[in-house]
Amino acid sequence: MRLPSMEKYMLIQITISGLANGCLYALIGLGFVLIYKATEIVNFSQGEAVMIGGYIGFWLTYLFKLSFVTVYPLAIIGGVLVGYVISRPLWFLTNRKAPLFNIIVATVAIGMIVRSLARLVWSSESRAYLGPSFLKTITISNIVITSENLFVFSITAFFIIIFYLFFFLSKTGTSMRASAQNPDAASLVGIEPKKVFTLTWVIGCALGAIGGVVYGPIATIMPDSGFTIIIKAFAAAVLGGFGSIPGVIVGGCLLGVTENLAGLFIGTALKDLISFIVIILVLILKPSGILGVRIERV
Amino acid sequence: MKGYRLTKSDISKVLSIASLLFLFLVPIHLGVYGIYLFNLLFIYVIISTGLNILTGYAGQISFGQAGFVAIGAYTSSLLIADFNTPFLISIVIGGLFSSIIGFLLGFPILRLKEIYLAMVTLAWSMILQLLVIHMDKLTNGWDGLSLPSLTIGSVDFNQDQSIYYVIFTFTLALLFLARNIVSSRLGRVLASIKDSEIATSSLGINVSYYKSVAFAISAFYAGIGGGLYAVCLKFIGPDDFGLMQSIDYLLIIVIGGMGYLSGPIYGSIIIIILGELFRAFATFQELSYGILLLFCLLFLPGGISLIMNKAMSFIKQKSGFFDG
Numbered sequence: 001m002r003l004p005s006m007e008k009y010m011l012i013q014i015t016i017s018g019l020a021n022g023c024l025y026a027l028i029g030l031g032f033v034l035i036y037k038a039t040e041i042v043n044f045s046q047g048e049a050v051m052i053g054g055y056i057g058f059w060l061t062y063l064f065k066l067s068f069v070t071v072y073p074l075a076i077i078g079g080v081l082v083g084y085v086i087s088r089p090l091w092f093l094t095n096r097k098a099p100l101f102n103i104i105v106a107t108v109a110i111g112m113i114v115r116s117l118a119r120l121v122w123s124s125e126s127r128a129y130l131g132p133s134f135l136k137t138i139t140i141s142n143i144v145i146t147s148e149n150l151f152v153f154s155i156t157a158f159f160i161i162i163f164y165l166f167f168f169l170s171k172t173g174t175s176m177r178a179s180a181q182n183p184d185a186a187s188l189v190g191i192e193p194k195k196v197f198t199l200t201w202v203i204g205c206a207l208g209a210i211g212g213v214v215y216g217p218i219a220t221i222m223p224d225s226g227f228t229i230i231i232k233a234f235a236a237a238v239l240g241g242f243g244s245i246p247g248v249i250v251g252g253c254l255l256g257v258t259e260n261l262a263g264l265f266i267g268t269a270l271k272d273l274i275s276f277i278v279i280i281l282v283l284i285l286k287p288s289g290i291l292g293v294r295i296e297r298v
Numbered sequence: 299m300k301g302y303r304l305t306k307s308d309i310s311k312v313l314s315i316a317s318l319l320f321l322f323l324v325p326i327h328l329g330v331y332g333i334y335l336f337n338l339l340f341i342y343v344i345i346s347t348g349l350n351i352l353t354g355y356a357g358q359i360s361f362g363q364a365g366f367v368a369i370g371a372y373t374s375s376l377l378i379a380d381f382n383t384p385f386l387i388s389i390v391i392g393g394l395f396s397s398i399i400g401f402l403l404g405f406p407i408l409r410l411k412e413i414y415l416a417m418v419t420l421a422w423s424m425i426l427q428l429l430v431i432h433m434d435k436l437t438n439g440w441d442g443l444s445l446p447s448l449t450i451g452s453v454d455f456n457q458d459q460s461i462y463y464v465i466f467t468f469t470l471a472l473l474f475l476a477r478n479i480v481s482s483r484l485g486r487v488l489a490s491i492k493d494s495e496i497a498t499s500s501l502g503i504n505v506s507y508y509k510s511v512a513f514a515i516s517a518f519y520a521g522i523g524g525g526l527y528a529v530c531l532k533f534i535g536p537d538d539f540g541l542m543q544s545i546d547y548l549l550i551i552v553i554g555g556m557g558y559l560s561g562p563i564y565g566s567i568i569i570i571i572l573g574e575l576f577r578a579f580a581t582f583q584e585l586s587y588g589i590l591l592l593f594c595l596l597f598l599p600g601g602i603s604l605i606m607n608k609a610m611s612f613i614k615q616k617s618g619f620f621d622g
């Protein structure tokens with residue numbers, strides 16, 4: 001297909017902004033996958049951590065005019081607190097060997113509680129704020145990479161690298177991986193399951209909260225925005241191969257680009273359909289996803 | 299000769315006859331709003347009884363029950379409005395159509411493990427809701443569908459009382475059907491699938507077929523419930539079939555007691571009461587649902603049915619009266 005040069009630029013442009021969205025999905029999906037890998041629980045309240053991160057970003061940047069250098073650490077602290085609170089009832093259930101169904105529905109219940117509390121405290125109005133603008137917009141022969149997108153790329157890369165270093169090099173990360181692989185054997189060598197469980201949730205929700213601060217300037221934050229984003233994160237994880245950490249990063253970027261291209265060709269009204277279709281098609285046709293993690297089928 | 303021993307089933311027989319009588323007389327004494335609440339209660343009971351068969355008995359998760367409710371509601375509404383089909387027939391067709399779709403959908407997706415199943419069913423109901431919104435030629439989009447007046451021959455079914463008896467009859471019939479399903483061979487197969495799929499298939503039972511059947515049954519109940527909902531409210535819109543509704547049905551069976559026939563009844567009563575208490579404050583409503591759901595999962599995994607069953611056997615044990 002030969003495109004006129006203007007349209008070719010537009011295509012590249014849309015791909016780039018899709019990639020920025022995709023980075024966000026990857027970041028949030030990362031926490032999701034981490035929790036799933038270590039505890040086999042799909043966290044339906046992950047979106048609420050994102051939402052709270054978004055609100056923290058809103059207060060600190062919009063109301064207190066703080067720079068992002070302080071906003072991100074504070075958002076991480078917020079995410080850690082949320083993760084700790086969420087993990088308590090879930091550990092109670094896991095420890096008692098409750099059926100997985102009950103644990104998953106418990107995350108839904110926690111999500112409902114957090115969401116309605118947020119609605120009570122902050123009202124249902126949507127909030128918007130600007131991201132940091134210290135980066136310069138780059139223009140390469142008609143293709144513009146805005147400073148916002150550039151910031152999203154760099155902050156995602158930064159946190160993913162930090163996560164990788166922690167998860168694969170540090171001792172705590174190694175004990176988390178060991179516990180995910182074989183909880184019983186891990187507890188035999190002195191890794192406390194409760195500690196690892198809490199740590200997993202804390203880190204997972206902190207990644208969600210970081211995602212929330214990134215998400216705020218791209219979209220708007222309201223108590224319900226957690227659900228919209230969690231579906232995308234799940235679709236990203238499924239696309240890349242559920243439970244695979246590199247998979248969710250690849251899947252997230254791919255999903256973001258696909259969504260934007262679909263918005264161009266099919267129309268923005270049905271853009272939200274993409275992630276749902278991805279979930280269904282990938283799980284039915286190739287449940288192992290792109291990076292080929294085997295999913296147990298019956 | 300032993301004296302007559304009043305058994306647990308005798309107590310429940312007396313109780314159920316009393317409550318049947320009560321429910322039969324309800325519309326005479328209640329106003330329009332009270333009748334509407336009872337109608338809603340019955341519709342919840344129907345839909346969650348179907349979900350209970352799928353989740354409580356067969357152990358499969360569905361986060362997308364509202365999708366099947368939507369299929370039933372829109373099918374029957376369109377049949378009534380555009381084809382002048384008698385409304386009783388339309389409701390049944392809506393249920394059957396929904397169950398066929400459930401059966402077909404069941405084959406590919408029920409092979410997945412529970413978390414994936416949760417996500418696929420959720421995604422499927424969200425797709426359905428988006429389609430309802432965007433296929434506005436058929437469904438009228440956000441504006442929703444209104445139903446014309448309902449008559450069978452010369453009998454007018456627009457009054458709340460007559461609709462009440464229709465819904466009541468459907469509820470009784472479907473509860474009876476559920477009881478029979480559960481105690482039949484099919485019910486035992488589903489229970490054994492819940493316990494162990496591998497063991498069940500080693501007995502030569504086609505597990506994926508029976509799972510699809512369970513899915514179809516739950517879709518049938520949801521479809522009938524949807525049709526009755528449309529007939530009861532005379533108006534349906536995409537908002538009635540969102541994720542929140544799907545979660546409500548899960549909530550009902552968890553609070554009421556999964557795997558008990560009485561579970562959906564208790565759960566629906568609780569939901570209706572809570573919904574009425576916080577009618578003016580939707581946020582408090584969601585908060586109370588969430589807290590109750592979490593409480594039941596943490597401390598009361600058997601739900602209200604378990605408490606009631608224990609109370610029944612306690613009464614039977616303690617009271618010498620029943621020993622004759």
